Amino acid sequence: MIYNDPSHIARCAQLAMILEVSATPKPGNIDRDHNYTDTRFEHFLASAVGVYPIMEKAARSDSGVGSLIREAVAESGKWQKGGNTHFGAFLLLIPLVMAAGRCENKTCLKAQAQQVVRETTMEDAIEFYGAFSDAKVKVKPVGDLDLGNDTSIDKIKAKGLTLYNLMEISCGYDMIAEEWADGFKRTFECAASIRNKLKKYGINDAVVLTFMGLLASNQDTFIQTKFDCKKAAEVSLRAKEIMQKGNIDEIRDEIHSFDEELLNEGVNPGSTADIIITGLFVSLFQGMRF
Numbered sequence: 001m002i003y004n005d006p007s008h009i010a011r012c013a014q015l016a017m018i019l020e021v022s023a024t025p026k027p028g029n030i031d032r033d034h035n036y037t038d039t040r041f042e043h044f045l046a047s048a049v050g051v052y053p054i055m056e057k058a059a060r061s062d063s064g065v066g067s068l069i070r071e072a073v074a075e076s077g078k079w080q081k082g083g084n085t086h087f088g089a090f091l092l093l094i095p096l097v098m099a100a101g102r103c104e105n106k107t108c109l110k111a112q113a114q115q116v117v118r119e120t121t122m123e124d125a126i127e128f129y130g131a132f133s134d135a136k137v138k139v140k141p142v143g144d145l146d147l148g149n150d151t152s153i154d155k156i157k158a159k160g161l162t163l164y165n166l167m168e169i170s171c172g173y174d175m176i177a178e179e180w181a182d183g184f185k186r187t188f189e190c191a192a193s194i195r196n197k198l199k200k201y202g203i204n205d206a207v208v209l210t211f212m213g214l215l216a217s218n219q220d221t222f223i224q225t226k227f228d229c230k231k232a233a234e235v236s237l238r239a240k241e242i243m244q245k246g247n248i249d250e251i252r253d254e255i256h257s258f259d260e261e262l263l264n265e266g267v268n269p270g271s272t273a274d275i276i277i278t279g280l281f282v283s284l285f286q287g288m289r290f
Contacts, residue, residue: 009100009285010055013093016280017048017086020273023207025255027215027239028262029273036268043082050079051086058094059101065120066127066163068094073135087135088176088222088274091128092187095180096278106286114183120163125156128163175221175271179278190214190279195288203290205248207276212255215272216240222270235267 002008021044024031032041054072061068072090086093099112129152156166170177179187190210197206216239219232242254262268 003106003285004059004101004103006056006059006101009059009097010052012100012284013055013097013281014048014052015284016093016277017089018045019203019207019280020277021045021048023204023211023276025259026208026211026269026273026276027255027259028235028268029270030268034259034263039082039085043080044085046080047076047082047085051075051090055093055097058097061098061101063119063121064124065095065098065116066124066131068098070127070131070134073131077134084135084137086274086277087131087137088271089277090131091176092179092184092274092278093281096184096187096281100285109282109285110184110188117164117167117180122156122160122162124163125161125166126153128166129153129156173221173224175218176274179275184278186214186218186275187278187282190275191282191286194279194283198288198290201248207280208255209243209248210279211272211276212239212243214275215269216243218272220269220272222272223267227267231267235262235269 020026021030021041022032024033030036030039030041030044035041051072054068054075057071058068069090072094073087076086076090095116096109096113099109099116102112102116103109155161164180167177167180171181172178175186179185193210193213194203194206197209201209216236219229219236221232223232223235238258242251242258245251245254
């Protein structure tokens with residue numbers, strides 16, 4: 001197998017997005033059994049399929065993380081009208097896909113991904129702000145370099161900040177930024193978890209159990225932004241309590257109930273889902289089949 005073949009890498013990224021949204025139940029999130037009012041399962045499928053050219057381009061690229069993220073957001077929007085489906089996932093997938101394009105074998109992905117993000121430039125940071133604006137993403141307001149503040153770009157230019165610098169600044173309160181700053185630690189942990197559970201449980205339940213484990217151990221950034229830290233902590237605690245009760249067959253009904261509760265409240269752990277996508281990408285790139 002030629003691991004750095006751009007077509008192979010792009011298909012791994014597509015399949016990762018499709019497997020994540022298809023897995024059910026993932027409490028609070030869209031899946032093949034649940035939709036939101038304005039965003040549906042099919043919108044996620046359309047986005048995953050539509051961004052193929054950008055993923056293939058990223059696998060061939062040595063630079064331009066910010067512009068590639070922006071292109072992915074734009075391409076996703078051309079294929080569906082459900083709004084922001086994969087913005088957080090693109091922030092993680094694009095550097096990982098670029099890193100995969102540099103790999104001669106399946107073992108070097110993590111080191112290459114860390115190098116890709118550290119090589120980002122001020123232009124990448126500016127393009128990221130543009131992508132954020134294009135996607136109309138809700139984020140937690142911050143005192144400095146706020147994504148919703150037009151003057152932030154002037155500050156980036158004045159300080160010469162790279163996209164990696166911005167992620168370092170944000171990593172204390174954002175799971176996606178922390179992945180950049182922490183060498184994609186949770187991504188590779190999720191990849192290992194999915195692979196370890198696959199043979200016993202099958203791909204759907206391997207994803208669900210990994211999702212629940214990640215949610216149990218991390219307060220989801222998207223919940224914090226939409227609600228507050230207290231709500232995010234409550235959701236994580238509930239996930240932890242469920243996971244401690246037994247295996248998937250013993251807790252499946254409770255996961256379904258948890259799912260319905262979060263859906264009714266409009267609580268969706270979107271950042272958790274984004275990291276599941278990249279965990280799936282790593283697993284697929286490294287040869288996982290099901």
